[in-house]
Every structure is written in C-alpha cells, then in structure tokens.
Amino acid sequence: MANKKNELSIYNSLSGEKEIFKPLKEGFVGLYVCGPTVYSYVHLGNCRTFISFDMVYRYLKHLGYTIRYVRNITDAGHLENDAEEGEDKIAKKARLEQLEPMEIVQQYTINFHETLSKFNNLPPSIEPTATGHIIEQIEMVQKIKDNGFAYESNGSVYFDVEKYNKKNYYGELSKRKIEDLISGTRSLDGQNEKKSPLDFALWKNAKPEHIMKWPSPWSVGFPGWHLECSAMSTKYLGEEFDIHGGGMDLKFPHHECEIAQGTASTGKKPVRYWMHANMLTLNGKKMSKSTGNTLLPNELISGDNDVLEKGYNPIVVRFFMMQAHYRSTLDFSSEALNAAEKGFSRLMDGINILKNLKTSDQSSQDVKDIIDSFYDAMNDDFNTPILIANLFDAVKYIQNVNNGTSTISKQDKELLEKEVNAFTFDILGLTEIQNEQNSSLDKVMELVLKMRQKARDEKDWDTADEIRDVLNDARIEVKDSKEGVTWMTK
Template sequence: MPLYKTQTVKIYNSLSGEKELFNPIHEGNIGMYVCGPTVYSNVHLGNVRTFMSFDVIFRYLLHLGYKVRYVRNITDVGHIVDDVDEGEDKIAKKARLEQLEPMEVVQRYTVDFHEILNEFNFFPPSIEPTATGHIIEQIEIIKKIIDNGIGYEANGSVYFDVVKFNESYHYGQLSGRNIEDMLANTRELDGQSDKRNPQDFALWKKAEPQHIMRWPSPWSDGFPGWHLECTAMSTKYLGNHFDIHGGGMDLKFPHHECEIAQNEACTGQTPVNYWMHANMLTLNGKKMAKSTGNNILPREILTGESPFLSKAFSANVARFFMLQAHYRSILDFSDDAIIAAEKGYNRLMEAMENIKEVNASANSTLDISSWKQLCYDAMNDDFNSPILIAQLFEGVRFINLLKEGSATLTAADLEDLSKTLSAFVNDVLGLGKEKSDESHVEKMEGLVNMLIGMRNEARANKNFALSDQIRDQLLALGIQLKDSKEGTTFIL
C-alpha cells in the first residue's frame, strides 16, 4: 500500500491564504507545474532556493508513492525587461552585448542552469518544455481568447482586456488586488498606448524592425507575451485543470494572476487547485542585487571565490542551509549562517555512519515508531523541512545514546531507524555523501607521500624536531602517520 494512503498532507494555498487538505484530482497521480528560469544570465542563488523548495516537494510526493508529472519550463523566447510591453528583450540585449546569436545565449545559460542544479543534487523534472517550442500552442490560445471577446488586436499586437474579463470573472483573486483600485492608481498614458486600459497586458507583441526573435502570426511578425507561455505549456502537459502550480513569491502578480485570467478566458475554468509560492533569499540582511554588488552566485559558494565567504562550502552544505528554513519564509544567507549549517550537516552525516556500528538488543528503550511519524508530520504540514530537520537531530540523539550504550533497540527497530533516516536525509531532502574528486585525492596522496619522504630524510639526518613537526601538523589536518618495518603509511 502506498504511503499516501496513510499520510495526510496539507498545503498552504496562496489562492485561499490557508493550509488546505491536499486531494489530487486523480487519485495517486499529481500534475505539478513550476515556472522555470529565463536563460539570459547565470542562475542566481534565489532561483536555486525556489527550485530547491519544489525539488523537495517533488521528492516527498514521490516518497509517498504518488506518480508525479513535474513540468518546469525554460523561458527562451526573450521577453522585455520588467514587463513585456515596453523596453528591451532580455535575451536579445545579452546577445547584442556579447555579439552572439540569441539562441547561443539561451544554450549557454541553459547548460549553466542544468550544471548548477545537478551539482546541488536536484531531480530533473518529468518534462522541461521551452517557450520557443510552443509558439503554435500560444497562438491558438490567443485565437480562443479573441473569439471569446476578451482579447483584441491593435496595430499588429494583441492585448488581454482586463475590464471585459472582470465582468464575468475575478481579476486579482490570487494577489488580492482590486481592479477598480488598480485602474485608479495607474498613470494615464495620454493615448500613447494601443491598450484600451492601462492594466491590459500583451498576449502578442508586434516586433519592431530591430527585434531579433520573431515569429509569424495572424496579427504580425512578433513574439508572445511572457504570461502566455506558462499557460500554454502547463495546460498542454497537465490539462486545463491540474493540481499544483509553483514559483517564486515575486511571480504571484502579475505573472500568475495573468495565467489564471488567460486560462479562464480560454477554457472557462480555473486552471489550478493549489498555488504555491516560495519566498526570497537575502544576503547579509539585504536584498540580493547585481546592481548594488550585494550578490553571490551558486558556483561562488562551491569555490569560495566571493568577498562574502571565508571559504568554500560543498553543495550538500548549501542545500542543508537552505532547507533549514521553511519555503514560505525569507531566508538570510551569510558566512556565519552557512558555517553553522556545515557543523549541523557534518553531525548528521557522522550519525548516519555511526549507526552502522550499533548492535541490536533484545529490547527497545526508544520509541522509534512515534519519532518516525513526527518526521512525516513535519513534511505533511506544508512540507516543513526545518521541523523535519529538528526531528532528524532527535534521531541523531538516539544514535548517540545507542553508541554510548545508554539505550537499546531491537534489530527491527534499529533497521527502522536507519531506513527512516536514509529516506528523509537522502531521498526527501536530497542530501548525501560529498562527491569525491579523484584527481584531488590523487594530488593529496602525492603531497602526503612527499612530506613522508621529507620526514624520512629529516629522521636520517637526526633532525627529529622537523620530523616530529611534519607528523604533528599532518595529524592536526586529520592525517595520521603509521610507522612500521615496511615503512611509513598514512590514514585519512
């Protein structure tokens, strides 16, 4: 029997502002869509945190035995900076600055995105569609919205009529905004815009002569609006009505609000049951921004090449750090915080090694069953990873008691403790042993052997002070020398 039959999951739904009992549309099957990156620059740490939150959610649902179709898109069309209606296309701007074809920019940063997520031990999504691969689907949705009287063409561009839509539906239901207030607070454009109302948004934009990325359509050579691509790709692979839609908190308005409106205008039904939003990551108490220099890239954590870091940290440690905060909470990154996380991560990994040395007993003095359910309760409560981690450290305490001999477990309970720790640490949180770089290991072994040679030479010359200094300094680094008749060896 799958675990989801015995576990009750609650999800905080941004649409209702409450935790709701999770009931998938089709029993045992889940459709989940998450807005992916716009690939015009290196993926930033805030993006990694958002995608990590949904990676853990994906992992936990799989652990419960659900069949999950997880769709996460790649935005490679190139959209306007800040809004789709004005300004310069992000990908085209990067292509112009670096004298590249737009799709070279897309390829470079898509590869970077995949490399970083692989480094941080993400599961790949079930489907990773691209916006450029779904232009036809986007055009067909626009046609339906026009046919339903909520889209209109103006000078080769097509806009979504928010006021007309609001006569039958509710624009602002996700963000809690009122259309009348939005219209009243929007600056008049003095007739310079083709829009009927300032709040209308683009479904299709006619390309200016200098615009590189363009496609033919019934209205003009142009490109689709930013909000439209996610509507097209989510419904193509998950249907007009699916379970979960996720993304960063910054996408709630206007992006996700417009997605709902487009779906309802096209199909007449609301597209998603549970809207989930991950919160932002700050750096030393301030918003991350390239413009102010208060910024750190994921790869810089791994190399330590950042003025904000005292040293390099592994991807596992960075992942553990991020999961110590709930996905809906703001998380502040700092050198002190990740150093503390490293100590916690090492304690957890050490305990998982130590449990292998524990022997079973005839009776149990620890309640493993109740502890195990508390681990599930944490994740069942809107995927509360920090509470889960607190429970995992209760498991660490159990292991320490067992190792000291002040507690006992039967073979069955000991196996249950070990399997539960492995399931939540490795499978759900996605943490594991550090990846060893064989070339680095070979270099280190060569260096230690060189120092052993220097020590042997010092001993032959009766320079025992230098000999002892080499031995003691290696020991301080965790490298123990062993002298025997056959020579000197070392233990890491």
C-alpha cells in the first residue's frame, strides 16, 4: 500500500490546517511526544494522549516509515507553584513522604509503563529522562544566552521573550499576541527577577533546602520547565524534526516555549508538524490532577470508583477512545462505555467469523473499495471513528457472507482478512480479550450444564429453565445454540 503513503494529511496546529505529510527525509519520521511527570499516578486523561499518539505511531509504521519515537519522562524540573518560589515538584513530595526523589520517580515510572502496556501501547524508541540530560540542557541554556535571547538574574537564567519576539513570533502556535499576553498577566510576587512577566526560566537557582539540584555556570540549581523537551528532542531527532505531539493543555505555554527555545538556540524552527490531542473529560470537565476530577486506570479496570457502574477492560476503553477523533474532547460515562463494550465484541465476532468464512467464485462486494475506505479514513488526519465505522461495514458484509446472502472469493477473503486484522490489531492497537480461566468453575459448569442437558433431553423444561435462571442470577449467562451450549460470566 505504498501508494497510500503519500496521501496522509495531518492537522498541523501551527497552521491550523490539514497538510499533506511529507517527512524531512523520505522514509523516515522523527516523532516526539511530551511524556508524563512521574510524581504521581497517571490518570486516564494522560492515558488518552499516549494512546492517541500510539495510534499515530502504529499507523506511520504500517505505512512503512522507519520511525524514531521519543517520549520523555519528566523526573525533575517542574515547578510546584509560584507561592512555593520555584520548588521542584518531585522534591516537594519527597519531603512529605520521606523518600528519596528518585525512589518516587522509579515507583511512578514503573506504574506508568505497566498502565500503558495494559492499554496495549507500544514502547517508544527512546524514553529519555530529564535528570539524565542535565548537561544537554545546560548547553542549550548557554547557547540561547550566547545568542542574546536570555539573561542572568540572581543565578537564574530567563528567556527574553520580548527580545525574541522582535524578529520572531512568540505566540505563533497558540495564536496569541504578545501585547494581549502582557495585558493578561497577573502581577505575582517573586517575579522581580524577570524583566518581563512573560519571560520564563531556563535555569533556576536552587534554595538550600532544595533536594534535586545540579551545578551550572550560573548557580547550583535546576533546569526550567520547558527546557528538557527542547534539549532531548534536539539531541535525538535533530534541530528540525517532523512531528511533535502532546496534550492540548501543553500548547501554551509549554510548546510555545519549546519553539522559542529551539529557534533561539539553533536559528531553526524545531518542528514541522505540531499535533495536539484533546482532553478526556469527566462530568463534562477536563480530567486533571490539580482539580481532583480524575479517574485512575486501576479504578476504571476494577470498577472501584464512584463514577462508573462497573469495571471495564482496558482494551474496551481503548476502543472507546478510538471511536472519537483525537482532536475532539471525549466524555467518560458508563452508558458510553457499555455501548463501546458491546460494539467491540461485535467487531471481534466479525473478525472471528472472517477466519473461517466460506468462499465462492466471486465476491458480491468490491473488497478493494472496503480496504480503500480504511486507508482513506486514516489518511484524513487519523480519523479512527470513520475507520471503525468502515470496519463495521466490513463486519456486516462478513456476516452476510456467513449467512449466505452475500459471497466472497478466496482471494478477496484473504485480502480482507489481512487488512481487517492490520487495521484492528496493528493500527488501532486492539487485542482479543481473553476470558480469565478458572478451572474449578469450569468443572462445576461442565457438571451443571450436563445435568441441565439431561433435563432438556427429557423435556423437563422447568428444571432446565430453573438452572438457567439461577445461573443468570449468579451472573453466568447460558446460551443454547445449534452448535451446543455455551456460557460466559457477565
């Protein structure tokens, strides 16, 4: 499907339009995604962004690109808040819990990896940490300073936004004007070190009680909040690279600052295509750590929460997320998840039937058209909801072949199977859900169903139905079909 490769268009936040994707170097893609801050558990909103970009990564791979996918781990450097005078987030929590900062980082990093693997995310090619790239960050500060876009103040180094804006456009990504930004700035304490309230820290002088700090030409301190992504993306993907992704809430100021830092240090705009994934909402509001409006992956999976009526398999959740476009907000609710759960099993049923579908001399539908529709959907800015709709069209066709109202040739069947599997499993990243095996329950059920079958053979419907009803109350569903009796836990 190499011909489809040149038809991918991506919505570029920088231009505000869909653009045909052309990598800097034919056949290769550099992809950078802002990763998590590992000072607490990732919540589902975080997960949505990473799942969205996992899908992007998977589709680019499917198109045959060689991709270097870099996603950082922020284990230092983010400020707690202004009142804390620039205290490092990780250090703050460490003191509260009497743990080493790196102990916390380790704990939450492991949790992050475990969580994403439950959602069947592929690992990135490189997952660099901020603390592992202090030298690169110091070098970048120095470069920006040498180029005249930063100044030192009390051992801290700040980016000079107004100076940068004279020849560049600070605000080009978030579509803001510097005048509006200045007028909208609140006057806060502790900003007297800065020439302008818009200036942001590249390097912060650390207070004595600060735990995570490193020596630098300016002070013993720690890097600014936006610097790590610039330093690490430059190191691993180059001064200019293809795609930078992240959550919508990082657009300003984080990504705006990254553009400024990159441009100020190298003279080149660092990113060709900016992609932003939209927020996951809960009760109509953005999921957020700070407001407490969150749901953790484990709470979702176990059902141990006040928001949803039961637990959901992470793959069902992934499917649910894929039913919405990555640039739209998506609201979490039991009703919506229940619908996704049923839809998902319908899709899986279709795929299973396809495996052993009987073939005829010719096909009653144009299978190539169906497959083209998959590519067209994905090539239109990764439109997974349309892709899923088209997959359901394919399922309907498969069911019709299965019940004899349509036909498919052997060749088409093999083609369809290959592509449906590719889009469902490789690209959407879904997997078949295995029912957990419970051997003692299996044995009991074998016996119970044997007894029920005996009753049925004797046309003792009362007994047969009673067994079925009691099992149903115990959340075990019994289904009689021509092929025999099956059961499943609900």
